[in-house]
Amino acid sequence: MALLPILRYPDPRLHTKAKPVAVVDAEIRKLAADMAETMYEAPGIGLAATQVNVHVRLLVLDISEDKSQLQVFINPEILWREGEHEGEEGCLSVPGVYETVRRSERVRVRALNLDGQPFELDADGLLAICLQHEIDHLDGKVFVEYLSRLKLGRIKAKLAKQSRITV
Ligand code: NI
Numbered sequence: 340m341a342l343l344p345i346l347r348y349p350d351p352r353l354h355t356k357a358k359p360v361a362v363v364d365a366e367i368r369k370l371a372a373d374m375a376e377t378m379y380e381a382p383g384i385g386l387a388a389t390q391v392n393v394h395v396r397l398l399v400l401d402i403s404e405d406k407s408q409l410q411v412f413i414n415p416e417i418l419w420r421e422g423e424h425e426g427e428e429g430c431l432s433v434p435g436v437y438e439t440v441r442r443s444e445r446v447r448v449r450a451l452n453l454d455g456q457p458f459e460l461d462a463d464g465l466l467a468i469c470l471q472h473e474i475d476h477l478d479g480k481v482f483v484e485y486l487s488r489l490k491l492g493r494i495k496a497k498l499a500k501q502s503r504i505t506v
Contacts, residue, residue, distance in 0.1 A: 340376045343391040347502070348433045349495060354479040357387075357394045359414050363455035367397065371411045371453060374399045379406055383431045385469045387476030390432050398473040402465050412450035415474055418459070419447040426468055428482050435501065436494050440485050442471045 346353050360367055370393060378386040378399055385400035396414045401407075422444030429437045445463045448470055452458055462470055472482055483494050 341373050343373050343377045345390050345431050348481050353481055355394045356479045357389050357396045357477040360395050375409050381431050385473045387473045389476045396477050400469050411453050415448050415450040417446050418449050421445045440482050
């Protein structure tokens with residue numbers, strides 16, 4: 340396994356729309372394993388392939404306390420959504436920024452697993468939020484883009500300042 344570099348907002352590559360995975364093969368399984376390692380190391384609870392500059396529809400997440408429940412979603416699709424939820428989100432591609440985003444409260448997702456088998460999952464709470472956040476990444480959307488222009492401008496300035504300090 341290998342740690343992968345994570346793209347940082349406002350890297351324009353984060354706006355790439357990812358392509359569906361055609362075949363779930365050894366290469367995809369290796370990517371999922373590397374992404375999981377990268378996510379745990381960061382540490383974060385979710386990571387989309389877009390964030391490691393691989394533009395295929397694959398995401399990993401683990402919302403368990405002890406980091407023992409890795410979930411992999413290949414070609415995820417939201418089939419159904421219900422309700423509204425407002426909560427604070429962060430993102431490994433936007434370090435140090437936490438902002439309130441409005442999302443659906445419950446979603447039903449269909450995806451393929453690492454064996455290439457389809458499954459459906461009804462999610463609510465943190466899992467539902469995380470799935471919507473990561474699927475957005477696959478569509479080229481970063482959570483801060485839900486915020487007002489003014490707020491987004493402030494965030495970009497803050498990130499630019501951070502990168503000057505940390506180089
Ligand atoms: Ni993110």
